[in-house]
Amino acid sequence: MLALFYIFIGVAIGVSFWQITRILNLRESVANDNDNAKQGKYALLFMAFLYAMMIYCLIAMNVLMLPESASIEGEHDDNLFNITFWLIGVVQFGMQFLIFYFTFKYRGNKNNKAKFYADSHKLEAIWTITPAVVLVVLIGYGLWQWNNVMDLSDEKDAIVIEVYSQQFRWDARYAGEDNMLGYGNVNFIKGINTMGVDMSDKNSQDDKQVTELYLPKGRKIHFKFRSQDVLHSAYMPHFRAQMNCVPGMVTEFGFTPKYTTEEMRMQSEVVDKTREINKIRKAKGEDPYEFDYLLLCNKICGASHYNMQMKITVVEQEEYDKWIAEQPTLPTVINQ
Amino acid sequence: MSEHHHKETFVTKYIFSQDHKMISKQFLVTGIFMGVIALLMSMLFRLQLAWPDKSFTIIEAFLGPHQTDGIMNPDIYLALVTIHGTIMVFFVLTAGLSGTFSNLLIPLQLGARDMASGFLNMISYWLFFLSSIIMVISLFVEAGPASAGWTIYPPLSALPQAIPGSGAGMTLWLVSMAIFIASSLIGALNYIVTVLNLRTKGMKMTRMPLTIWAFFVTAMIGVVSFPVLLSAALLLIFDRSFGTSFYLSDIFISGEVLHYQGGSPVLFEHLFWFLGHPEVYIVLLPALGITSEIISTHSRKPIFGYRAMVMSIIAIAFLSTIVWGHHMFISGMNPFLGSVFTFTTLLIAIPSAVKAFNYVTTLWKGNLQLNPAMLFSIGLVSTFVTGGLTGLVLGDSALDINIHDTYFVVAHFHLVMGVSAIFGMYAGIYHWFPKMYGRLMNKTLGYWHFWITIICAYGVFWPMHFIGLAGLPRRYYTNTNFPMFDDIADINVVITIFAIVGGIAQIIFLANFFISIYRGEKSSQNPWNSNTLEWTTPVEHIHGNWPGKLPEVHRWPYDYSKRVDPNDDDSDYLHGKDFVPQTTPLLEGEEPS
Numbered sequence: 001m002l003a004l005f006y007i008f009i010g011v012a013i014g015v016s017f018w019q020i021t022r023i024l025n026l027r028e029s030v031a032n033d034n035d036n037a038k039q040g041k042y043a044l045l046f047m048a049f050l051y052a053m054m055i056y057c058l059i060a061m062n063v064l065m066l067p068e069s070a071s072i073e074g075e076h077d078d079n080l081f082n083i084t085f086w087l088i089g090v091v092q093f094g095m096q097f098l099i100f101y102f103t104f105k106y107r108g109n110k111n112n113k114a115k116f117y118a119d120s121h122k123l124e125a126i127w128t129i130t131p132a133v134v135l136v137v138l139i140g141y142g143l144w145q146w147n148n149v150m151d152l153s154d155e156k157d158a159i160v161i162e163v164y165s166q167q168f169r170w171d172a173r174y175a176g177e178d179n180m181l182g183y184g185n186v187n188f189i190k191g192i193n194t195m196g197v198d199m200s201d202k203n204s205q206d207d208k209q210v211t212e213l214y215l216p217k218g219r220k221i222h223f224k225f226r227s228q229d230v231l232h233s234a235y236m237p238h239f240r241a242q243m244n245c246v247p248g249m250v251t252e253f254g255f256t257p258k259y260t261t262e263e264m265r266m267q268s269e270v271v272d273k274t275r276e277i278n279k280i281r282k283a284k285g286e287d288p289y290e291f292d293y294l295l296l297c298n299k300i301c302g303a304s305h306y307n308m309q310m311k312i313t314v315v316e317q318e319e320y321d322k323w324i325a326e327q328p329t330l331p332t333v334i335n336q
Numbered sequence: 337m338s339e340h341h342h343k344e345t346f347v348t349k350y351i352f353s354q355d356h357k358m359i360s361k362q363f364l365v366t367g368i369f370m371g372v373i374a375l376l377m378s379m380l381f382r383l384q385l386a387w388p389d390k391s392f393t394i395i396e397a398f399l400g401p402h403q404t405d406g407i408m409n410p411d412i413y414l415a416l417v418t419i420h421g422t423i424m425v426f427f428v429l430t431a432g433l434s435g436t437f438s439n440l441l442i443p444l445q446l447g448a449r450d451m452a453s454g455f456l457n458m459i460s461y462w463l464f465f466l467s468s469i470i471m472v473i474s475l476f477v478e479a480g481p482a483s484a485g486w487t488i489y490p491p492l493s494a495l496p497q498a499i500p501g502s503g504a505g506m507t508l509w510l511v512s513m514a515i516f517i518a519s520s521l522i523g524a525l526n527y528i529v530t531v532l533n534l535r536t537k538g539m540k541m542t543r544m545p546l547t548i549w550a551f552f553v554t555a556m557i558g559v560v561s562f563p564v565l566l567s568a569a570l571l572l573i574f575d576r577s578f579g580t581s582f583y584l585s586d587i588f589i590s591g592e593v594l595h596y597q598g599g600s601p602v603l604f605e606h607l608f609w610f611l612g613h614p615e616v617y618i619v620l621l622p623a624l625g626i627t628s629e630i631i632s633t634h635s636r637k638p639i640f641g642y643r644a645m646v647m648s649i650i651a652i653a654f655l656s657t658i659v660w661g662h663h664m665f666i667s668g669m670n671p672f673l674g675s676v677f678t679f680t681t682l683l684i685a686i687p688s689a690v691k692a693f694n695y696v697t698t699l700w701k702g703n704l705q706l707n708p709a710m711l712f713s714i715g716l717v718s719t720f721v722t723g724g725l726t727g728l729v730l731g732d733s734a735l736d737i738n739i740h741d742t743y744f745v746v747a748h749f750h751l752v753m754g755v756s757a758i759f760g761m762y763a764g765i766y767h768w769f770p771k772m773y774g775r776l777m778n779k780t781l782g783y784w785h786f787w788i789t790i791i792c793a794y795g796v797f798w799p800m801h802f803i804g805l806a807g808l809p810r811r812y813y814t815n816t817n818f819p820m821f822d823d824i825a826d827i828n829v830v831i832t833i834f835a836i837v838g839g840i841a842q843i844i845f846l847a848n849f850f851i852s853i854y855r856g857e858k859s860s861q862n863p864w865n866s867n868t869l870e871w872t873t874p875v876e877h878i879h880g881n882w883p884g885k886l887p888e889v890h891r892w893p894y895d896y897s898k899r900v901d902p903n904d905d906d907s908d909y910l911h912g913k914d915f916v917p918q919t920t921p922l923l924e925g926e927e928p929s
Contacts, residue, residue, distance in 0.1 A: 039711060043714070050718075065802070084728055085729070088726065095696070098699075099714060118894065124694075143675050150671035186587065228589070237738060240738040291820075303414070
C-alpha cells in the first residue's frame with residue numbers, strides 16, 4: 001500500500017509539473033464550445049465515479065458498521081437512523097444526478113440560448129413545503145426518542161452506577177444495597193480513595209469501586225458521570241449511549257442492556273465483523289480478537305486520549321448478583 | 337470623495353494601502369499562505385492516521401522536537417488537528433474568504449469609490465496580519481502550540497498540567513484570536529456601513545447582487561456573534577492567568593486539588609458555540625453568494641428565485657444564531673434544551689433546501705459556460721448537498737448521541753462548510769482574478785485543479801462517514817489500541833492517499849495563481865460578459881474605481897438572455913446580446929425583471 005502511495009505522489013507531482021510548464025504556451029483563458037463539450041462529458045464521468053464510490057462504500061463498508069443496538073432504548077435510535085438514512089440517501093442520489101446531468105445536458109454552445117426563467121412561486125412553494133413536512137416527521141420522532149432516552153425519572157428498579165473519569169483511565173462505583181451513591185468530591189481524594197468518596201457519608205459504606213463494568217441484562221442502568229480533571233466523554237457505541245463527564249458537575253444517562261456479551265458474540269453481524277478483523281490480525285501475527293462491549297473516551301482530553309477505555313461485560317442477572325457480591329465494599333478497601 | 341486625491345508612495349500603495357482592491361489582495365495572499373500551512377498540517381496527521389507505526393523523513397523534518405524517529409508524538413498530533421482547524425476556519429475561510437471578496441466586491445458591485453472607512457479597512461487587514469503572525473509564532477513554542485482542539489474547551493485548554501500545549505502555546509492562541517476578532521469586527525462594521533450608505537444611484541437593496549447580500553448578512557452575523565467569542569476568550573484568559581473560576585471547578589490534577597470553585601466548562605461551551613455555530617455560516621454564506629453570482633453569469637440565465645435566495649440567506653442567518661446548542665446535546669445541559677435546539681436546527685434544512693433547489697433550477701436549460709469558476713460553483717452545490725444532508729442525522733439529538741464526535745461529524749462538516757467554502761473561494765478567485773490582477777488564470781490548469789480536487793475531496797470525506805458510523809472517535813492519535821477498529825485501517829490508508837494527492841494538486845492552483853499574476857492572458861474589461869458593476873471599471877486599477885462619474889443603475893443584475901417576448905424562448909435577445917449590464921436603462925415598454 002505504501003508503494004502505491006509513493007507512486008501516486010510521484011504521478012501527481014509529475015502531472016503537476018508537466019501541466020505547469022504548458023502554461024507558458026496557452027493563451028486562451030475563457031471557455032469555448034470545445035471546452036464546454038469536454039467539461040460537460042467530464043461532469044458525466046465524474047457522476048459515474050461518484051455513484052460508483054457511493055454505492056461501493058454503502059455495500060462494502062456495511063460490515064464495518066456497529067451491530068444492532070445492544071440496549072432496549074437504542075432500538076428506536078437505529079430505527080430513526082435507518083429512516084433518516086434512506087431519506088437522505090434518496091435525496092442525495094437524486095440531487096447529484098440533477099447537478100451533474102444538467103451540467104452535461106446544458107453545456108454551452110454558440111447556437112444555444114438559455115431560457116429566461118427567473119421565478120416560479122409554485123416551484124418554490126413545493127420545495128419549501130416538502131422539506132418542511134418531512135422535517136415535521138423527523139423532528140417529531142426524534143424528539144419523542146430523545147425524551148425517551150433522557151427521561152430517568154422512572155427508575156425504581158434501576159441500578160445506580162457512577163462512572164468516574166480522569167486522565168487517562170475510567171473507574172466505576174456501584175451504589176451497593178441502598179442503591180445510593182455516597183457523596184464524592186475531589187477534596188476527598190487521598191491515597192487509595194482515588195474517586196474522592198466522602199467516607200463519613202453513610203451512603204458510602206456499601207459502595208463498591210471497580211475497574212470494569214458488569215451489567216445485568218434486562219435491568220435499567222442509571223449512570224452518573226464525574227470527572228476529576230478535564231472534560232471526558234463516556235461513549236458506549238454498542239448501546240447508543242454517550243454523555244460528557246464534566247468536572248464540577250454530575251451528568252446522567254441511562255439504558256437497559258438487551259444482550260449479554262456472550263449473546264452478542266453469537267450475533268451474525270458481530271460474527272462477520274469479528275471474522276474480518278481476525279483475518280487482518282492473523283495476517284499481522286496478532287492475537288485473535290473477541291467481541292467485547294467498550295466504553296471509550298470521546299472528548300479530547302490529552303495525550304493518551306486515544307487509549308482511554310474500559311471493558312463492559314453484560315451478564316445474566318444471577319451471574320451479576322454473584323459478581324457484585326464478590327466485590328469488596330469501599331470501607332473494607334480504604335480502611336484496611 | 338474624489339479620485340487621485342493624494343500621491344501614492346510604494347508604502348501607501350502596496351503596504352499600508354487604504355484602497356479596498358489592494359486590501360482585498362492582501363487578505364487573499366495572506367489567506368493562501370495560512371491555507372498552505374494548514375493543508376500541510378492535515379497531510380502530516382493523515383500520514384500518522386494511515387501508518388501510525390511508520391517512520392517518515394518528512395515528519396522528522398517538519399516536527400523537530402515533537403517526533404521520535406520520524407513518528408510524531410501524541411501531543412503534537414493533537415496540536416496539528418487544533419491548529420489545522422483554527423487556521424482553516426478563521427484565517428482561511430473567514431478572513432481569507434470574506435476579507436478578500438467583501439473588500440473587493442462591496443464597493444465595486446455597489447458603485448462606491450471605496451469602503452466607508454479606508455483607514456479602518458487598513459487597520460482591519462493589519463490586525464489580521466498581526467494575528468496570523470502570532471498564530472504562526474505559536475507553532476514554535478517549546479512545549480508546542482495549542483492542542484485542546486479548535487474548540488479549546490476548558491479545563492483542557494486552561495491547565496498546562498493537562499496538556500503541554502495549554503501553556504505558552506495556548507496563551508498565544510488566545511492573543512492571536514482576540515486580535516483576529518478585533519480585525520473581523522472592524523471589517524464587518526465597515527462592510528455593513530458601506531452597503532447601507534454607499535450604494536450608487538439606482539442601486540436599491542433589491543437590486544444588489546446576491547454576493548453583496550451574502551456579505552452584508554455575513555457581516556451582521558459576525559457583529560452579533562464574534563464579541564461573544566471575545567468575551568469567552570477573555571474569561572478564559574482570566575481563568576488561566578488571574579485565578580478566576582469562570583469555567584473551572586473541583587479539579588484534581590498532578591496530585592493536587594486546584595483552588596477553582598463554582599465555574600462550569602458548560603458555560604464556555606455555550607459562549608463558544610454562540611459564535612461557533614454562526615461561524616459556520618460566516619464561512620458558508622459568502623461562498624454561497626459568490627456561487628449564486630457565478631452560476632447565474634456562466635449559465636447565461638438569471639439566478640432562479642432571487643427573492644427566495646435573499647430570504648433564505650436572511651433566514652439562515654437568523655436561525656444560525658439560535659441553534660448553537662446542537663453542538664452540546666451530550667454536554668450535560670438540560671435535555672429540554674436539547675429538544676429546543678433539535679427543533680431550530682432541523683428548521684435550517686428548509687432555507688438550505690431552497691438554495692440547493694434554486695441552484696439546480698438555475699442550471700436547468702442554461703447555456704453553461706464551463707469555466708473553472710463555474711465548475712467550482714457546481715462542485716460547491718454538490719458538496720453542499722452531500723454535507724448538508726447528513727446534518728439531518730447530526731442535528732437530531734436522539735441520533736447525535738451515538739455519532740457525536742465521531743468521524744461522521746468530521747466528514748459532515750468538512751463537506752458542508754470546509755470543501756464547500758473552499759470551492760466557493762476558488763470559484764471566486766477564478767472568476768474575479770481578472771478584476772484583481774487584470775489578467776486571466778489559465779483554464780487548462782483550472783480544469784485539472786478542479787477535477788483532481790473534487791475527486792479527492794469525495795475520496796477523503798465520503799468513506800469517512802462510514803468509519804464514523806463504525807463508532808470511531810475523532811482526535812485519536814492512533815486506533816491501534818482498539819482491535820474493534822482494526823478493519824478500518826485500510827480505509828484510513830485510502831483516505832490518506834486521496835488527501836495527499838488532493839493536497840499536492842493545490843500546487844497546480846498555486847502555480848496558476850502566481851504565474852498568472854505576471855504572465856496570464858491580459859483580460860478584457862468584461863471577460864465573462866457579466867452584468868454587475870465591477871466590470872464597468874477600467875482593467876487597470878485606479879483609486880476611486882471609476883475614472884469619471886459613478887455609474888447609475890437601472891435594473892437588477894441578472895438580466896441574462898432576456899427576450900423580446902418573455903414567453904417565447906426562440907425570440908431574439910431584448911438588447912441584442914445575452915447580457916444586459918445593470919447600467920443599461922430600461923427600453924421603452926420593458927418590464928423590469
